[in-house]
Amino acid sequence: MGTPSKFVTFIRNAYLDSSQLAIKIREEKEEKGIFKDVTKVNPASLDLVFNPRTVALIGASENELKSGGMFLNSFIDCGLKSELFLVNPRGGEIRGLKVYPSVLDIPKEIDLAVIAIPASVTPKAVEDCSKKGAKFIVVHAAGFGEMGPEGKKIEEKMMQTARRGGSRIIGPNCMGIYCPETGFNTVVPYIGGLTEESGDVALVAQSGWVCEHVMLIGYERGLRFSKVLSIGNQSDLTFVDFLEYLGSDPKTNIISAYIEGVKKGRDLIDVAKKISRKKPIIIWKAGRTGAGTKAITSHTGSLAGDHTIHENAFKQAGIITAQGIEELLDLLIAFKSPYLPKGNKVGIIVGAGGAGVAAADACETLGLKVANLPEGTRLELKDLLRGVIPPFSGVSNPVDTVWLPLGQAPSIHPQMIETMSRAVDAFMIFSYEPYGENYLSVLAKTREKIKKPIVCVPPHPTKGLDTTPWTKRGLPVYPTPKRAARALSALAQRHVFLEKLKK
Structure with a gap:
């Protein structure tokens, strides 16, 4: 391959220049060993996010209007293949399943903890999950980094607490996971029939709304998904981590994403270059306008960054860009074609x-x-x-x-x-x-x-x-x-x- 132009080199090196100062500070802390017990996540280990052997539902409820009730219904109705443990301080039973007062009372190791309780009590639940040694924690509640400086501090502290026990966080401010093969659906738990058939399309999004609409409209148009993940504020695990995992996932042939802020920008480009050799990557990067950028800040607390830099960096990495949800869906359907044109006629x-x-x-x-x-x-x-x-x-x-x-x-x-x-x-x-x-x-x-x-x-x-x-x-x-x-x-x-x- 030829030597990259000075412009391309500039784009690659400048890609993260507009990233959040907080993210840079956190990465510097990690390099200095402040989080000594945490190493870079092994992409293969992320398979337990979608195929957990054990799941703890924290905030399990009989009330179907609460997240803990909707998730429980979904797990039962979709035939969750994982061993399910319910957690609620009241104990007792729900739908014939034993309820543990604390995740610490569960007699088995936990691969995935799903926290479906208000933000005010979520940090304590994360601390308990960390003590338990839960490998991954999905934090559904909003009210953290997207709320401003104080919320970011709480979010950062919560991540540090999790990492001390070797746990990794998905979220907060997210809708979680959809994996039809394992009967796991917290993204649209109130709609049945979505786990009956798997496909080869994966989606990672910072917006639960995007996940819902791509799944539902895509399903109506014939798309079937291997995995869908709502990552929200991506306070700990980021899109880059899951992109690397999906790149080697044999069940996924097409990768798509909706992202508002880019973390680990240089890593994203490097990883995408490797993966796009074998699988198409389609990304809808939000924040093209001033109004969109402002909305992103209040939605996930992300910084949108320079759109032109994103576009050029993505193109060099082989990423196909979509300009909205309609186009994202259209392009996913396009890549169901088994053949590419060998020219432009x-x-x-x-x-x-x-x-x-x-x-x-x-x-x-x-x-x-x-x-x-x-x-x-x-x-x-x-x-x-x-x-x-x-x-x-x-x-x-x-x-x-x-x-x-x-x-x-x-x-x-x-x-x-x-x-x-x-x-x-x-x-x-x-x-x-x-x-x-x-x-x-x-x-x-x-x-x-x-x-x-x-x-x-x-x-x-x-x-x-x-x-x-x-x-x-x-x-x-x-x-x-x-x-x-x-x-x-x-x-x-x-x-x-x-x-x-x-x-």
């Missing part, structure tokens, strides 16, 4: 001229190429379509089939795609054909023949089309040409990144 097949104009503009605006097809390809298409479409239809690209008669797309489109595939790298298909199993199957088979990505734009996206089978088969569906074009541009960006690594 897009073949467009439409059933109405206006769609072709919109698609061509959307593609070329994003740096994709909608070039005229070679003369030989055009002649083949004319022969193929003779008697099927009007003689005035355009076959230069976009190829306009002018309201192809219903029922003919499953036989005509595969032939068109195979013919055009010698001249283009990816396809955007607009069709009035019903998006049923027959059409899905023929397009999937055709894609396997040409080994190039195909994205689809249905004619009436508001009619309640179920895109789940399309997403699962790696044929992304989008409601507009612009969103379809953005998906293809992200796939093309990843191909360029991977090709550069070979040089």
Whole structure:
């Protein structure tokens, strides 16, 4: 690989310059040995966060309106595979399970403690978990670093208390964990059915709202998740720690994140560079505007940092950036495609001229190429379509089939795609054909023949089309040409990144 430019070097070295002073001070303390009993977290050990052998629910309750009650219901209803211990000072039983007055009374070692009690009593619970030797602690309560200097002091002290016993904290101010394989769901504990099927998409987010919406909307659109983690203020364990873990997780093929503040910035870039060689990383970095940056401070107490520096550093590390929740979801669905385009030429097949104009503009605006097809390809298409479409239809690209008669797309489109595939790298298909199993199957088979990505734009996206089978088969569906074009541009960006690594 060539020597990086001075600009790239500057971006990498300057990446953390805007980080919180408190974070720098903490890292200096660690280097000086103030936290002598804590070493850098081993990524492999983080598997116990998602696959704990034992779980302590602190704040367990019969009241389903309280977090401790909702979490308990979720664990039972989802068939939590871990051995569950309930903790509440009142003791007794809840739903036939023994309740221990303190985590210290539990007769077994604890891999994961879930603290679902108010912020005022959370530090004492963390202290008990640390004394117990709990490996990981999820602190759900808000009211710490995001509240200002005093809250940061409490948050910092709580982290030090945990580390003295070898415990590591997730949060505070977070919604915790979703892992369908193990029946663990505290992110949306009030919605059932989400742990019945696992997938290969992972999400780490500083916002519980983002976790909820990506999970629920993604599920409706056909995405299935391996792991989702809400990290809140990331006072101790950070996105970088979990990124490194997910990079080696065999159950995860696509990694995504929503982050407000970047901690361990240089580590993030170094880790991302290694992981993005084998898995796509998609990040929505919030705080593009002054108002957004201000909101971040009150939400998680993070400092948003310079957005331009983030964008450039991410690009150098092979990270794909999303500009909002809609785009994050669209890109996750895009990377369900099993193939990347080997260039930037897009073949467009439409059933109405206006769609072709919109698609061509959307593609070329994003740096994709909608070039005229070679003369030989055009002649083949004319022969193929003779008697099927009007003689005035355009076959230069976009190829306009002018309201192809219903029922003919499953036989005509595969032939068109195979013919055009010698001249283009990816396809955007607009069709009035019903998006049923027959059409899905023929397009999937055709894609396997040409080994190039195909994205689809249905004619009436508001009619309640179920895109789940399309997403699962790696044929992304989008409601507009612009969103379809953005998906293809992200796939093309990843191909360029991977090709550069070979040089």
